[in-house]
Amino acid sequence: xxxxxxxxxxxxxxxxxxxxxxxxxxxxxxxxxxxxxxxxxxxxxxxxxxxxxxxxxxxxxxxxxxxxxxxxxxxxxxxxxxxxxxxxxxxxxxxxxxxxxxxxxxxxxxxxxxxxxxxxxxxxxxxxxxxxxxxxxxxxxxxxxxxxxxxxxxxxxxxxxxxxxxx
Numbered sequence: 001x002x003x004x005x006x007x008x009x010x011x012x013x014x015x016x017x018x019x020x021x022x023x024x025x026x027x028x029x030x031x032x033x034x035x036x037x038x039x040x041x042x043x044x045x046x047x048x049x050x051x052x053x054x055x056x057x058x059x060x061x062x063x064x065x066x067x068x069x070x071x072x073x074x075x076x077x078x079x080x081x082x083x084x085x086x087x088x089x090x091x092x093x094x095x096x097x098x099x100x101x102x103x104x105x106x107x108x109x110x111x112x113x114x115x116x117x118x119x120x121x122x123x124x125x126x127x128x129x130x131x132x133x134x135x136x137x138x139x140x141x142x143x144x145x146x147x148x149x150x151x152x153x154x155x156x157x158x159x160x161x162x163x164x165x166x167x
Contacts, residue, residue, distance in 0.1 A: 006067035008103055010110055013062055014052055022048050022064075022074045025093045032096070033131070034158070048091060051076055061114050065094065065103035072098040075107040077115060077123070085121035092125070092134070104137055112141065115167060122166045129159040138163050 027041035055062065059079035065072050073094035081088050089111060094104045115123050127134055129148065147162035 006098070006101065008101065008106060009066045010106055011064050011066060012110075013057060014055060015064070018062070018064060018071070018074070019045075019048055019052060021071045022091055022093065025074070025095055026091070029093060029096060034128075044091075051078065051090065061111060063107045063110050065098075065107050067098055067101065067103070072101075073103045073107060075111050077111050079118065079120070081124075083124075087115050087118070087120045087123050089123055089125040092127075099133070104134075108137065108141055112165070112167070120167055122164055124162060124164045126160050126162055129161050135161070135163075138165075141165065 023041060023045045026044045027036070030036040030040055051060070052062070054060075056079075061077040061079070063075045065074070074091050075089065076091045078088040078090060092104070092107070094107075112123065123143075124146075125138070125143070127138065128151075129135075143163040143165045145161050146164050148159055149162075151158055151160045
């Protein structure tokens with residue numbers, strides 16, 4: 001795939017192969033960025049599976065980005081959270097070979113637009129500190145860091161950032 005000339009399309013909802021591809025994208029990216037291993041990839045596999053097992057298009061959203069037909073990224077919105085009126089953004093990832101092609105921004109716009117149409121008061125997400133491109137994208141969309149806490153679930157200890165956006 002020639003990512004520079006590729007045509008970007010967004011799709012909503014589950015499609016065959018989505019679970020494996022979302023897990024693969026996370027596993028490969030984070031192994032390369034900070035040396036995560038099988039425990040991280042297995043955690044993502046469980047969490048993506050749990051999300052899709054409970055998926056309800058009336059309350060949740062799965063957006064995948066495709067470049068010339070190949071899934072290059074994902075973003076999910078969990079509409080039923082412990083905080084009434086708030087949604088959680090999860091599983092945001094773009095294949096590094098497709099970075100700077102607008103896939104992340106397009107998925108983020110689609111997800112936030114959907115949240116506004118659903119009438120959510122706000123959206124929150126967790127991200128790992130020291131991922132400047134991701135953090136910059138979220139901050140440009142209006143998210144702010146509201147919490148930082150250590151987390152050792154990802155093979156190597158990391159600081160997690162909770163970011164929120166009031167809609």
